[in-house]
Amino acid sequence: MRSDHPPLTTDPVGASLTGAHAGYALRRGRISRYDPEVSVFYAHPAELTEDDWADLAELAGTGATVGLRGRRTPLPDGWTVLRTFELVMYSGAGLVTRPDDEAVVLGPDDVDDMLDLVAAAQPGPFARRTVELGRYLGFRDDDGRLIAMAGERMRPPGWGEISAVATAPHARGKGLAQRLIRAVGAHIVQRGDLPFLHTSADNPARALYERLGFELVDEVDLEIVQVP
Missing domain, CATH: 3.40.630.30 (Gcn5-related N-acetyltransferase (GNAT))
Structure with missing residues (x-):
């Protein structure tokens, strides 16, 4: 790899949706996601505020499932963890x-x-x-x-x-x-x-x-x- 090559980001969803795939992005506040006909992935900060959770719920819709990568804040009342697994890059x-x-x-x-x-x-x-x-x-x-x-x-x-x-x-x-x-x-x-x-x-x-x-x-x- 060339010394001037961009390093591989730990937020590839967010980097894609603000770059090459910006045309597929749906956004609300600090939350973004791919058009659901294209992909299931969301970009979000590791520490989500009350407003972030509200924006995420609005983008996803009632009863929808969302993948959260490296979350560091507690889930709000009513949200449910269905599955957790380790993702490697x-x-x-x-x-x-x-x-x-x-x-x-x-x-x-x-x-x-x-x-x-x-x-x-x-x-x-x-x-x-x-x-x-x-x-x-x-x-x-x-x-x-x-x-x-x-x-x-x-x-x-x-x-x-x-x-x-x-x-x-x-x-x-x-x-x-x-x-x-x-x-x-x-x-x-x-x-x-x-x-x-x-x-x-x-x-x-x-x-x-x-x-x-x-x-x-x-x-x-x-x-x-x-x-x-």
Whole structure:
């Protein structure tokens, strides 16, 4: 990584929504979120005031679920923690990237197939318009079925998040995910940025990411809470 390259922020959602993805941002006070048709993520200060909680509730809506990253203030009355897990962030500055001529570019016409693959592989949140956030690549089998995909989601300055790394259960063990990670990374590097990614701390895929050269840079609690 060049000495003048922007460091990887610990608030990639906020940095994306004030930068490359500002056009997808919905804001109220100090709270921002992606358009819900595009992504589920919110940006918020670690220490939330009474006004922040009110703005968050207004943006999310009654009964909605919200992911809070590294919260340091108590939940107000009526809010409920549904789940907490450890989220880890990896820098891919050491990833050896490589284009892949056999990978196909995926776009809006492929979304139904992408959603079916996400349902089968469970890589994490993926909405109908997530494909708009960056370049998505995939592999199809001889019958035209989408069997693997990966793409780009958040875009903090100088970085691109590799996301939605998904392989159909029957197609695993063939190195498809590794090829797609390298290929998506190649596109990110080509424009002068560096790749990074998120995953849960208990994801077995961490071993693959580390073999590919990703380095752990942050660990944080992510809470899924319900708005009263």
